[in-house]
Amino acid sequence: MFLRTADRVYINLGEFSAYTFDELFDGVLSIPFEDFMPKDAKVIVDGKCVKSKLFAVTASQKIVKKAIMTRLSKVYKTSLLPETGEEFKIEFAIFKDVVSILLNTSGVGLHKRGYRDYVGAAPLKETLASAMVLLSDFYYDKQLIDPFCGSGTIVLEAAKIALNIAPGLDRSFDFQNWSKIDKSFYQKAREEALDKEYRDKQLDFIGYDIDPKAIALATRHAMRAGLGDKVKFEVASVKDLTLNGSFGTVITNPPYGERLLDKAEVSSLYKTLGKAYKNADNWSLFLITSADNFEKDFGMRADKNRKLYNSNKECRFYEYFRKQKYFRNNTTKE
Ligand SMILES: C[S@@+](CC[C@H](N)C(=O)[O-])C[C@H]1O[C@@H](n2cnc3c(N)ncnc32)[C@H](O)[C@@H]1O
Structure with missing residues (x-):
C-alpha cells in the first residue's frame, strides 16, 4: 500500500x-x-x-x-x-x-498504480519516477517543473508524495484473492492510507511537453489519479522554459537520442535546457539520461551523479543543487 x-x-x-x-x-x-x-x-x-x-x-x-x-x-x-x-x-x-x-503477494509489478492506462513514448516506470522525486530536494510548497513530461509520470508521482497519497490505493494485489488471508489487513491498510492523505494542500507542479498528444495523456492520467485540480500540464517547447524568479525544482526524463530523436537533436535540446538553467540560482535540477555527453551539452558539471537503471538501460541521474537553501520559516540562506 x-x-x-x-x-x-x-x-x-x-x-x-x-x-x-x-x-x-x-x-x-x-x-x-x-x-x-x-x-x-x-x-x-x-x-x-x-x-x-x-x-x-x-x-x-x-x-x-x-x-x-x-x-x-x-x-x-x-x-x-x-x-x-x-x-x-x-x-x-x-x-x-x-x-x-x-x-x-503483489501480482503485477507495484509500478502499476492504476492511473496510467495508456502509455506514451518512452515512459518511465512509476517506481523510478518516484525514486527520482525522493532523491531530489523538491518542496511540496514550491514550484516543480518537468519540461519533458510525456505522460506525466514524474509530476503525478511528485504530487502523490506531496499529498501523502499511498501508491497502492487504486490497484489490487494478488493476496486479496486468497481466502486464507485475513481480509481485515487490507481494509486496515486502506483506512490508514486514506487517513494520512493531505488532499487540501495546493501545489504548483507543472509538466510541459512539445507534443499535444502527450499533454492530453498526462491530463487524462491526472484526472484518473484524482489530481486534476492539483497539477497542470501544458504544451510548450523547452525553448520557452523560464526558471527565473520563483524558487523551485526541475525533475525530468528527456529524450536520450535512442528511441526518441537522434543524437544531434538531443544534444541541441540539452544545450537549450542548460541555457534556461544557467542563471536560475534558486532552482535545482535532477535529470536522468543515458546520453554520454550530457554534461558537455548542458554546459555544466553536475554537483553529483549516480547510476540508475531505466528498465535495463544503464543511465546517470544528474543532480544540480540550487545555490540558495530553503528553510520552512520562509527565510533563505546562502
Ligand atoms: C522520454 S519522454 C518523457 C516520458 C515521461 N517521463 C513519461 O513517463 O511519460 C521525453 C518527452 O520529451 C518530449 N519532447 C521532445 N522534444 C521536446 C521539446 N523540444 N520540448 C519539450 N518536450 C519535448 C517528447 O514529446 C517526449 O514526450
Whole structure:
C-alpha cells in the first residue's frame, strides 16, 4: 500500500541448499504451502538459477511445481487437484546452490498504480519516477517543473508524495484473492492510507511537453489519479522554459537520442535546457539520461551523479543543487 519504489512484495516461504533435483524436490516438499493454498489452488511457478549446480531453469521449474502439488495432494488427501481456484505465483531463486521459494503477494509489478492506462513514448516506470522525486530536494510548497513530461509520470508521482497519497490505493494485489488471508489487513491498510492523505494542500507542479498528444495523456492520467485540480500540464517547447524568479525544482526524463530523436537533436535540446538553467540560482535540477555527453551539452558539471537503471538501460541521474537553501520559516540562506 505504501511502497513507492519497490517492485513487488514476496513472502519468503523457505530457504535451503540443493545440489541435486532430489534435494530440490525434498526442500520444496517440506514447505507448508497449505497455509496459503486451498485444495483447488492454481499454482504458477517461475524462477532463475544463477551460479549453481542446478542450472536448468525449465527442469527446476517442473520439479518445484511437482513438489508443491505432491505436498498439497498429501495434505488434502486427494490426487484430484483441479487448479481451478485462487491463483498463486511462486518464484524460486537458486543462487550459489541456495534455493529461496518466494510467494508473490503483489501480482503485477507495484509500478502499476492504476492511473496510467495508456502509455506514451518512452515512459518511465512509476517506481523510478518516484525514486527520482525522493532523491531530489523538491518542496511540496514550491514550484516543480518537468519540461519533458510525456505522460506525466514524474509530476503525478511528485504530487502523490506531496499529498501523502499511498501508491497502492487504486490497484489490487494478488493476496486479496486468497481466502486464507485475513481480509481485515487490507481494509486496515486502506483506512490508514486514506487517513494520512493531505488532499487540501495546493501545489504548483507543472509538466510541459512539445507534443499535444502527450499533454492530453498526462491530463487524462491526472484526472484518473484524482489530481486534476492539483497539477497542470501544458504544451510548450523547452525553448520557452523560464526558471527565473520563483524558487523551485526541475525533475525530468528527456529524450536520450535512442528511441526518441537522434543524437544531434538531443544534444541541441540539452544545450537549450542548460541555457534556461544557467542563471536560475534558486532552482535545482535532477535529470536522468543515458546520453554520454550530457554534461558537455548542458554546459555544466553536475554537483553529483549516480547510476540508475531505466528498465535495463544503464543511465546517470544528474543532480544540480540550487545555490540558495530553503528553510520552512520562509527565510533563505546562502
Ligand atoms: C522520454 S519522454 C518523457 C516520458 C515521461 N517521463 C513519461 O513517463 O511519460 C521525453 C518527452 O520529451 C518530449 N519532447 C521532445 N522534444 C521536446 C521539446 N523540444 N520540448 C519539450 N518536450 C519535448 C517528447 O514529446 C517526449 O514526450
